[in-house]
Amino acid sequence: MADIKDPENTIIIELKDGNVIIELLPDVAPEHTARMKELARSGQYDNVAFHRVIPGFMAQTGDVANGNMEKDFNLGRAGTGASDLPNVKAEFSSLPFDRGVLGAARSQNPDSANSQFFLMFAEGHFLNNQYTVYGRVIEGMEHVDGIAVGEPPSAPDRMISVKVAADI
16 A cells, blocks of 8 residues: 555545545645535545546546435436535646546636545546646545546546545
8 A cells, every 4th residue: 555644635536447546635725625524524425426537637536515426326417416514715726637636516606616526537627727736646546537428427436435544
């Protein structure tokens, strides 16, 4: 397993092919980091589908309202929802959107991030300073590369479980 320096700010996402370990960046985006940990700890990310997966770009997930494949799942609604918590204001930084970066998904309003996020397959520097970077994959990127593609995928993959490393 990866050398986890800060278990309290490390997320482990279990996918069908193996674990993806993400180092969160609380110094860069403290509110986004806190939100991801809160939703992970409450189990809300478990069984949530990857509803928008674009090859060479990114895989999006995190719709805890409509994306849970074990609870009233409707693929057509996945990607339209959020958690019951208030939205998170943008925390823009100079960090670039490179392969393996965790970014906050949002609407056109920069302060509308909530539960949804995406993992970059490749660099997407056109997103720089417009979306919040709040983590990076430190192990398991090959499992991210294996996520079923589509907008939405016909047979979407899911996050089997999402945990904070300190809790394992």
